[in-house]
Amino acid sequence: MLIHSAAQLLTLTGGPQRGRSLGQLGLIEDGAVLIRDEKIMLVGKTADLRAAYPQEPTLDAFGCVVMPGFVDPHTHVIWGGDRAKEFERRLEGARYLDILAAGEGINATVRATRAAGMEALIAQTRSRLFRMFSHGTTTVEAKTGYGLQTATELRLFKALLALEEESRLDLAFTFLGAHAIPPEFQENPQGYVDLVCDTMLPILRQWWEVHAPGRLLPFVDVFCENSAFDLARSRQVLTRAQELGFPLKIHADEFENLGGASLAVELGAVSADHLVKTSAADIAALGASETVAVSLPCTPFGLAEHDYTPAHQFLDAGCILALATDCNPGTAWNESMQFVIALACRAMQLTPAQAIAASTINAAQAIRMADKVGSIEPGKQADLLVLSVPDYRHLGYRFGTNLVRQVIKKGRVYSVDVGYYRTA
Numbered sequence: 059m060l061i062h063s064a065a066q067l068l069t070l071t072g073g074p075q076r077g078r079s080l081g082q083l084g085l086i087e088d089g090a091v092l093i094r095d096e097k098i099m100l101v102g103k104t105a106d107l108r109a110a111y112p113q114e115p116t117l118d119a120f121g122c123v124v125m126p127g128f129v130d131p132h133t134h135v136i137w138g139g140d141r142a143k144e145f146e147r148r149l150e151g152a153r154y155l156d157i158l159a160a161g162e163g164i165n166a167t168v169r170a171t172r173a174a175g176m177e178a179l180i181a182q183t184r185s186r187l188f189r190m191f192s193h194g195t196t197t198v199e200a201k202t203g204y205g206l207q208t209a210t211e212l213r214l215f216k217a218l219l220a221l222e223e224e225s226r227l228d229l230a231f232t233f234l235g236a237h238a239i240p241p242e243f244q245e246n247p248q249g250y251v252d253l254v255c256d257t258m259l260p261i262l263r264q265w266w267e268v269h270a271p272g273r274l275l276p277f278v279d280v281f282c283e284n285s286a287f288d289l290a291r292s293r294q295v296l297t298r299a300q301e302l303g304f305p306l307k308i309h310a311d312e313f314e315n316l317g318g319a320s321l322a323v324e325l326g327a328v329s330a331d332h333l334v335k336t337s338a339a340d341i342a343a344l345g346a347s348e349t350v351a352v353s354l355p356c357t358p359f360g361l362a363e364h365d366y367t368p369a370h371q372f373l374d375a376g377c378i379l380a381l382a383t384d385c386n387p388g389t390a391w392n393e394s395m396q397f398v399i400a401l402a403c404r405a406m407q408l409t410p411a412q413a414i415a416a417s418t419i420n421a422a423q424a425i426r427m428a429d430k431v432g433s434i435e436p437g438k439q440a441d442l443l444v445l446s447v448p449d450y451r452h453l454g455y456r457f458g459t460n461l462v463r464q465v466i467k468k469g470r471v472y473s474v475d476v477g478y479y480r481t482a
């Protein structure tokens with residue numbers, strides 16, 4: 059299939075974009091892409107590709123923007139229940155960390171998730187994944203972390219593996235057993251950390267070989283925060299995970315600066331995420347490393363807080379900056395990377411081009427998939443979007459509506475929007 063007549067084809071070629079190099083779109087005017095089976099074969103100008111492949115079935119982009127599918131590298135997409143009441147309580151003045159310390163917040167979702175049947179969990183998560191897909195996300199990272207006991211955490215993985223099997227999306231998996239201290243360990247938090255390290259991680263390792271044979275091991279993540287896992291306990295979990303061969307991630311500096319980003323760098327974690335209260339020393343450490351800095355602007359937005367990731371400090375330090383939704387029931391129930399981009403432009407002063415690169419090639423790097431997705435270049439998976447806009451800056455500029463017209467996943471075309479933009 060030949061996709062042609064893209065007013066702007068954003069290729070995002072050249073690999074992850076570090077520091078001030080962020081925002082190189084590899085823009086081809088009147089661009090075309092040749093797709094065979096599930097892969098991208100050739101990229102160029104419409105006139106050249108149409109002349110070279112006159113018999114090829116075509117998809118006319120009608121003067122729209124064509125770009126890689128979004129990669130969402132940080133979500134908690136699988137959970138039971140909702141926290142609408144907690145949202146209202148926070149608007150009335152209750153604080154997120156106080157609610158968490160009182161055994162509510164994350165633990166309210168843990169109770170609902172433990173109580174939910176497999177079918178209900180799958181059905182609710184399926185609809186969230188579908189909303190992600192129809193808003194242009196073609197690859198998504200999904201964390202466990204609302205089970206917080208061995209059997210339930212494994213049930214969440216089982217559901218996620220089943221969802222990936224049936225869905226159009228590609229998933230990357232993360233174990234977040236260290237998300238909160240569960241109710242039954244409130245008096246003995248160290249006991250829970252030991253359970254994660256001595257029981258859950260080794261069992262997961264064996265379980266994975268049986269239930270996801272041939273697949274890379276999932277990431278292991280930890281919520282490094284005083285009301286969850288302090289720096290020493292975060293180190294204990296991540297060090298144990300590393301000994302067992304798991305790749306690492308961390309939730310760091312969402313509310314307080316504990317040094318989690320430097321811990322991530324020291325352990326060679328694939329990414330450090332949130333990064334709102336990060337110190338200058340931690341930012342410098344990230345900038346000198348391969349660890350991707352993942353910013354989640356929906357979280358301060360969802361909590362109505364003032365501080366966001368100081369993105370330009372991260373870029374000045376040479377960090378590989380990525381964006382994600384953090385989709386979760388507590389702080390940020392949002393499935394749309396388009397909204398993340400709009401927010402990043404305003405609250406973090408990124409340009410649309412920077413936010414787009416952070417949501418595609420750099421986001422792919424944050425889940426170790428930059429060799430396969432995140433850009434439009436020969437050999438890569440054919441995951442593309444046709445947006446119903448004539449200029450890429452409409453991403454960021456516009457917000458709250460869906461600008462995706464078609465999603466092309468592994469070479470198959472799915473229509474989202476019936477309207478389209480046509481030049482002249």
Ligand code: NIG
Nearest residue numbers: 164281357384386387388389
């Ligand atoms: O990334 N910070 C920890 N986890 C989520 C919130 C989870 C919840 O409140 O349910 C986050 O913001």
Ligand code: FE
Nearest residue numbers: 132134309384
């Ligand atoms: Fe998170």
